[in-house]
Amino acid sequence: MTGNLSAVGQNGQESIAGVLLVDKPVGRSSFAVVKKVRWLLGIKKVGHAGTLDPFASGLLVICVGRPATREIDAFMVGRKTYQAVLQLGKETETQDPEGEVTSVRPVPLLSAEEITAVTQEFVGPQMQAPPPCSAAKP
CATH class of the missing domain: 3.30.2350.10 (Pseudouridine synthase)
Known part of the structure; x- marks a missing residue:
């Protein structure tokens, strides 16, 4: 601290x-x-x-x-940067890692280029509704 x-x-x-x-x-x-x-x-x-x-x-x-x-x-109001670890193909009831798993689907093998192309869609300002169990208040 x-x-x-x-x-x-x-x-x-x-x-x-x-x-x-x-x-x-x-x-x-x-x-x-x-x-x-x-x-x-x-x-x-x-x-x-x-x-x-x-x-x-x-x-x-x-x-x-x-x-x-x-x-x-x-x-x-300052600029924020986020890092994330993703687990593709898994869905939980709370839309976060703490919830009970409700669905597991196979994930196709993805190239580095495909992953980079998708992640670039999340660069810049984003508006997203928080999941129902999030600490954030809508």
């Missing part, structure tokens, strides 16, 4: 404000990370800029204190 926290005087009391960059591990929800930061720092005003599903790992931007939480929207 890295970050930039500063103590600021507020009504004669010291409090902490700033941004933490957390490498969220697989298996932990974004909310669980926020809850842990609240507990560790003893501060109620903590939020995150963007939700990662529990099965995803990656950068979670944690804003601590009122000055930082007011800037959460600014962190949401």
